[in-house]
Amino acid sequence: MRTVAAVVVGLLVAAGAWAQMPEESVEFTPTVGFWFGDTLARGVQEGYDFDVTIDDDFAYGFRVGYSFTSNWALTGSFLYERANLITGSGEFLGNTNVLGKIDMTTAEIGFEGAFGHSRLVPIFNLGVGVMNMDPDSANMRSDTNFVAHMGTGFKLFFTPNVAFRFDFRGHAVNVGKNSHEDCDWWGDCSDSEDWIGLRELAIGLSFVF
DSSP states (O other): OOOOHHHHHHHHHHHHHHOOOOTEOOOEEEEEEEEOEEEEOSSSSOSSSSSSSEEEEEEEEEEEEEEEEEEEEEEEEEEEEEEEEEEESSOOOOOOOOEEEEEEEEEEEEEEEOOOSSSSSEEEOOOOOEEEEEOTTTTTEEEEEEEEEEEEEEEEEETTTTTEEEEEEEEEEEESOOOSOOOOOOOOOOOOGEEEEEEEEEEHHHHHO
């Protein structure tokens, strides 16, 4: 009986250790996700005097992390998405026309915290980076813009070296306007239209080395 109890305690301790990344370890996670788009206000891009929306679509890439303590890691990610550009502001069930495609390549670095003492490990992260937005429409220009993110999620460890990972992140992208001549009819020239928000749901399989 004591032997069985010792084995059970040992397994519980080992499972708890999975929640903490070993110091100086590397985590690599191939990732697939779904990004929810946002609207580029008129005047943000040349050639259009109306709102243009980046539609929702899938994104692919990878994440890497270097754990400098058992709970904190320096992270990086590289993700690619090809989405439709549509007219309007993306109203639900609204009438829209496809104007073309836009390639969005995002590279970010940041910090991640991981907490818990079980196989299910909550995480949160924040970081900054750049997003290259390359539309195939002749009326729109390619830009590389500043992006910042904040997010949360979890890891579910199957073994000490393999885990399922889920992320929810919000990305704020500074698209910048060429000018503020395109004010609305109230005369509002707010800088708020210089930013768009893209939300991300993603899953991956993490390998720890």
